[in-house]
Amino acid sequence: MTERLLIALGGNAMTGPDGTAAPEAQRFAVQTAMERVADLVVSGAEVVLTHGNGPQVGELLVKNQLAAQVVPQQPLDLCDAQTQATIGTLIQGALERSLAVRGIDRRVAVLVTRTRVDPDDPGFARPTKPIGRYLPEHAARRYVEQGETWADFGAPGWRRVVASPEPLEVVDASAAEALAAAGFLVVAAGGGGIPVVRESGGALRGVEAVVDKDLAAAVLAPVVGVSTMVIATTVEHAMVRYGRPDAWPIERVTVGELRALAAAGHFAGGSMGPKVDAAIRFVEQGGRRAAITSLELIADAAAGKAGTVVEPDPA
Amino acid sequence: MTERLLIALGGNAMTGPDGTAAPEAQRFAVQTAMERVADLVVSGAEVVLTHGNGPQVGELLVKNQLAAQVVPQQPLDLCDAQTQATIGTLIQGALERSLAVRGIDRRVAVLVTRTRVDPDDPGFARPTKPIGRYLPEHAARRYVEQGETWADFGAPGWRRVVASPEPLEVVDASAAEALAAAGFLVVAAGGGGIPVVRESGGALRGVEAVVDKDLAAAVLAPVVGVSTMVIATTVEHAMVRYGRPDAWPIERVTVGELRALAAAGHFAGGSMGPKVDAAIRFVEQGGRRAAITSLELIADAAAGKAGTVVEPDPA
Numbered sequence: 001m002t003e004r005l006l007i008a009l010g011g012n013a014m015t016g017p018d019g020t021a022a023p024e025a026q027r028f029a030v031q032t033a034m035e036r037v038a039d040l041v042v043s044g045a046e047v048v049l050t051h052g053n054g055p056q057v058g059e060l061l062v063k064n065q066l067a068a069q070v071v072p073q074q075p076l077d078l079c080d081a082q083t084q085a086t087i088g089t090l091i092q093g094a095l096e097r098s099l100a101v102r103g104i105d106r107r108v109a110v111l112v113t114r115t116r117v118d119p120d121d122p123g124f125a126r127p128t129k130p131i132g133r134y135l136p137e138h139a140a141r142r143y144v145e146q147g148e149t150w151a152d153f154g155a156p157g158w159r160r161v162v163a164s165p166e167p168l169e170v171v172d173a174s175a176a177e178a179l180a181a182a183g184f185l186v187v188a189a190g191g192g193g194i195p196v197v198r199e200s201g202g203a204l205r206g207v208e209a210v211v212d213k214d215l216a217a218a219v220l221a222p223v224v225g226v227s228t229m230v231i232a233t234t235v236e237h238a239m240v241r242y243g244r245p246d247a248w249p250i251e252r253v254t255v256g257e258l259r260a261l262a263a264a265g266h267f268a269g270g271s272m273g274p275k276v277d278a279a280i281r282f283v284e285q286g287g288r289r290a291a292i293t294s295l296e297l298i299a300d301a302a303a304g305k306a307g308t309v310v311e312p313d314p315a
Numbered sequence: 316m317t318e319r320l321l322i323a324l325g326g327n328a329m330t331g332p333d334g335t336a337a338p339e340a341q342r343f344a345v346q347t348a349m350e351r352v353a354d355l356v357v358s359g360a361e362v363v364l365t366h367g368n369g370p371q372v373g374e375l376l377v378k379n380q381l382a383a384q385v386v387p388q389q390p391l392d393l394c395d396a397q398t399q400a401t402i403g404t405l406i407q408g409a410l411e412r413s414l415a416v417r418g419i420d421r422r423v424a425v426l427v428t429r430t431r432v433d434p435d436d437p438g439f440a441r442p443t444k445p446i447g448r449y450l451p452e453h454a455a456r457r458y459v460e461q462g463e464t465w466a467d468f469g470a471p472g473w474r475r476v477v478a479s480p481e482p483l484e485v486v487d488a489s490a491a492e493a494l495a496a497a498g499f500l501v502v503a504a505g506g507g508g509i510p511v512v513r514e515s516g517g518a519l520r521g522v523e524a525v526v527d528k529d530l531a532a533a534v535l536a537p538v539v540g541v542s543t544m545v546i547a548t549t550v551e552h553a554m555v556r557y558g559r560p561d562a563w564p565i566e567r568v569t570v571g572e573l574r575a576l577a578a579a580g581h582f583a584g585g586s587m588g589p590k591v592d593a594a595i596r597f598v599e600q601g602g603r604r605a606a607i608t609s610l611e612l613i614a615d616a617a618a619g620k621a622g623t624v625v626e627p628d629p630a
Contacts, residue, residue: 022387059386063378070381070448071374072337078401085400085427086393089509089521092427097518109490110427112400112407133385175424178497184490194404203412206404 004046004180005302006226008217008278009033010233011052013295014087021056030087031094033232033295038098040299041106041185048180048224049091050217053083053191054131057210061132061160065143076162077194077206084112084190091187109184114171114204115193115211115219121165129164129210129270163209165195167216171204173223180224188224192216214278218285227288230302231275232295238276238308240266249308255283256313279310288312319361319495320617321541323532323593324348325548326367328610329402336371345402346409348547348610353413355614356421356500363495363539364406365532368398368506369446372525376447376475380458391477392509392521399427399505406502424499429486429519430508430526430534436480444479444525444585478524480510482531486519488538495539503539507531529593533600542603545617546590547610553591553623555581564623570598571628594625603627 013033016025041047057079064073074082088110095108123129127149140150140158150158170176176188192211196204214231221229237249240261250261259280267273272292279290293300293307300306328348331340356362372394379388389397403425410423438444442464455465455473465473485491491503507526511519529546536544552564555576565576574595582588587607594605608615608622615621 020387021389023390023393059382062386063382066385067378067381071377072335074336074401075338078338078404081400081404082397085396086389088427089393089396089429092429093511093519093521097514097516100517107487107489109487109493112403112425112427114404114407172422172424174422175494175497175499178424178494178499179490182490182493182497184493196408199412201412202415204408206408 003044003228004048004224004226005040006048006050006217006221006224006229007037007040007298008214008229008231009049009051009295011054012234013232014051014090015055019055021059027090027094030090031097034091034094034098036295036298037095038102040302041099041104042102043299045302046180047185048176048220048226049185049187050189050213050220051087051091051187051191052213053080053087056083056087057191058132075206076208076210077196080191080194080210081112084194085110088187088190095185107184108187109179110187111172111176111179113176113189113193114196115167115189115216116169116171116204117165117195117197117207117209117211118168119197119207121163123163123165123209127161127163129162130159131162131210132160134159164212165209167192167211167219170216170220170223171196173220176220177224186224189213189216189220212274214275215281218278218282221282221287222285228302229279229282229287229290230298231278231290231292232298233275233292234294236294236297236307238267238272238292242266242268242272252304252309252311254313255280255310258310283310283312318359318543319363319539319541320355321363321365321532321536321539321544322352322355322613323529323544323546324364324366324610326369327549328547329366329405330370334370336374342405342409345405346412349406349409349413351610351613352410353417355617356414356419357417358614360617361495362500363491363535363541364500364502365504365528365535366402366406366502366506367528368395368402371398371402372506373447390521391523391525392511395506395509395525396427399509400425403502403505410500422499423502424494425502426487426491426494428491428504428508429511430482430504430531431484431486431519432480432510432512432522432524432526433483434512434522436478438478438480438524442476442478444477445474446477446525447475449474479527480524482507482526482534485531485535485538486511488535491535492539501539504528504531504535527589529590530596533593533597536597536602537600543617544594544597544602544605545613546593546605546607547613548590548607549609551609551612551622553582553587553607557581557583557587567619567624567626569628570595570625573625598625598627
């Protein structure tokens, strides 16, 4: 059986150099990223893709705010949904184009995907994930009065913070699996998935939150038969003592060694921290290999030859 | 084999009484609609759902406009995509909830779906589909200067008009079929699908347009093995001489009879016209039955016992 790979694309793979989702810059960034993914498909891999949505969901919140007097605002879970479709179909078109250029006629399917979280997750009581634009305090206070949580980030101003609860289950993973089994390259769990909680009757209800996309990918991967997960970001390696003169890049590492480095506080929360955490979880749950690297190196990283490569502890 | 039904839900099934997509009103409308769809599933039907997106995509355009100085605008094809995910996941949650109440544990899958159109479709040269809010002429002229087409609708003001090209192919129909074959109830081709055109190299590119959702449904239905298509709208029947004192409701009709009534100009363009056209096309392509009726009557209409029921001409 062909190896199935999961590639988790960082938000930087989907935005222009200025960090915004301006249509042409976004298309160009996605096309560039898909060239590398197409190389992987050519090499014989079955690929499942997930992606971040930070800049895009932030822009939707700004639109909500600025149009609030004229049209209804949509809650954060539906903004998450919106970004799955927009980024998803951009990835879809770009990857099919890159494959066609390489003589491969393959279809990409984009699945709207929910991720179940715990309604009692501590993130809801104390939101920490910053999202959207910075505003001066007086402007932020208006939204606080409407029930939102905003925090003071110093010089750049105040910014909304939302819950980033732990992903417990990618609810629609079985649909992603059905599509992969039918021969589609699948885009799923974009932006970490639409966060939902289980109601007392058993049904699922959307909640205002943003799930970390790498942690969601680690939950999705085993269900869709993925043996190798690659987290694509802006740097080639996770670093020990990042930003200090005595920093060094982590190359091959066992999951136990990486857990020890994480426990020693080497990785920043909200940045490399969740990526390292996702890689650890994936390998500990039986994954053969997780890698963290830059977009350019995903093929080599998937083969264990570039980036920070995390493998199981020796038996 | 269980019968496979396609239900095309009108925009009214997804908005509040004021016609806007305010979150709670939208959730309530969708939940009400899904009670009827769940009844159909209980009766043994395999259901594929499509839905309109007029009010929702209109609201996204307003948000684009009002936030244009702060965050990039997204093109109409990506706005179409956004509404597939938001309406799709609302339908998904509501239908799973309605089924759970009836003791049925079934999953609904929402597929981001593209519809291919002809780049030379006359709709692009002469856009006719009104969308978004009315504005006074001086405000509309600003957008005309940016390249948009706006038309004077008299008393309510000016309104943007966009292309509504003919659907040629639902590109992702095979993915919808794979999901249905795997046992999922499928939501696909929402808002008529994301319009795309084929580039010279064979790849697909999004274009600014809105495809009629009933015509797209008629293209999707045969590919996903649907024998009966029900178009749910606000009225129980299509009418001959609609709005006149001598109007009468069309009940059972052959496709030839309905085509003759359509040719005689009984159905308004942009309103009942495309629904009648979609029903005719579906039956002429081999569909067993198409029905046009109100949401409350979809189960009876699927059985040929309510609404305007269109069947093949006698052999």
